Amino acid sequence: MSAVQPKKRAAKVAIGRRKNYLAAVRYLDGRREIIEVRNADDLADARIMVQEELGPVRCLLLSELG
Numbered sequence: 486m487s488a489v490q491p492k493k494r495a496a497k498v499a500i501g502r503r504k505n506y507l508a509a510v511r512y513l514d515g516r517r518e519i520i521e522v523r524n525a526d527d528l529a530d531a532r533i534m535v536q537e538e539l540g541p542v543r544c545l546l547l548s549e550l551g
Contacts, residue, residue, distance in 0.1 A: 504549055506531040511544040522547070 506522040508531065525531035531547050 504531075507548045507550060508535045509544075509546040509548075510535065510539060510542050512539075513541060513543050515543075521550075 503524040503526060506525055506528070508520045508522050509517070510520060511517045520535065522531045522534055525534055528547055528549070532545065535545060535547075536542070
């Protein structure tokens with residue numbers, strides 16, 4: 486008699502919904518702009534995305550959109 490192997494279940498991976506953020510940016514020359522950052526994993530990722538897109542800025546403020 487052979488033992489019956491139980492079927493392995495697929496692991497449930499929680500796929501988190503990526504968040505959207507608002508970035509208030511002040512450029513080095515004094516200009517300012519509000520930018521929507523989409524599909525960032527977290528605040529740190531949103532900050533990296535903005536800095537890579539815009540380059541050096543004087544001030545950057547991020548806020549999570551509800």
